[in-house]
Amino acid sequence: xxxxxxxxxxxxxxxxxxxxxxxxxxxxxxxxxxxxxxxxxxxxxxxxxxxxxxxxxxxxxxxxxxxxxxxxxxxxxxxxxxxxxxxxxxxxxxxxxxxxxxxxxxxxxxxxxxxxxxxxxxxxxxxxxxxxxxxxxxxxxxxxxxxxxxx
Numbered sequence: 001x002x003x004x005x006x007x008x009x010x011x012x013x014x015x016x017x018x019x020x021x022x023x024x025x026x027x028x029x030x031x032x033x034x035x036x037x038x039x040x041x042x043x044x045x046x047x048x049x050x051x052x053x054x055x056x057x058x059x060x061x062x063x064x065x066x067x068x069x070x071x072x073x074x075x076x077x078x079x080x081x082x083x084x085x086x087x088x089x090x091x092x093x094x095x096x097x098x099x100x101x102x103x104x105x106x107x108x109x110x111x112x113x114x115x116x117x118x119x120x121x122x123x124x125x126x127x128x129x130x131x132x133x134x135x136x137x138x139x140x141x142x143x144x145x146x147x148x149x150x151x
Contacts, residue, residue, distance in 0.1 A: 016034055079113065
């Protein structure tokens with residue numbers, strides 16, 4: 001007689017299913033958190049967790065990444081608009097002979113531009129690194145035959 005799935009019988013099954021579906025957490029750490037074996041978690045994912053749930057969670061994660069990139073692009077566009085306003089003020093100061101306005105506008109534009117672009121580039125770099133890590137992990141998992149390497 002076969003044993004019942006330990007994960008299916010667990011009181012926190014829905015939370016475990018959600019975490020497994022989203023990915024990014026090792027079976028080893030899950031096993032410690034929920035007092036289950038990594039093998040039980042791997043078997044549960046393979047045999048009992050609907051593939052549609054896993055795929056939907058992965059698509060949601062991808063959408064979150066796309067949303068982050070969209071927000072970065074939007075911030076860059078706003079930054080370009082702020083820079084344009086500062087340069088227009090500088091040109092106004094040049095036309096009116098207000099040297100103090102010119103210096104303040106150019107100084108603020110330069111400062112804001114440098115700081116904002118550094119933050120945006122850092123975010124873009126993190127997104128790219130995260131994608132590369134996820135891709136490498138998928139390749140390793142495929143090369144090692146699925147979840148067998150978790151043990």
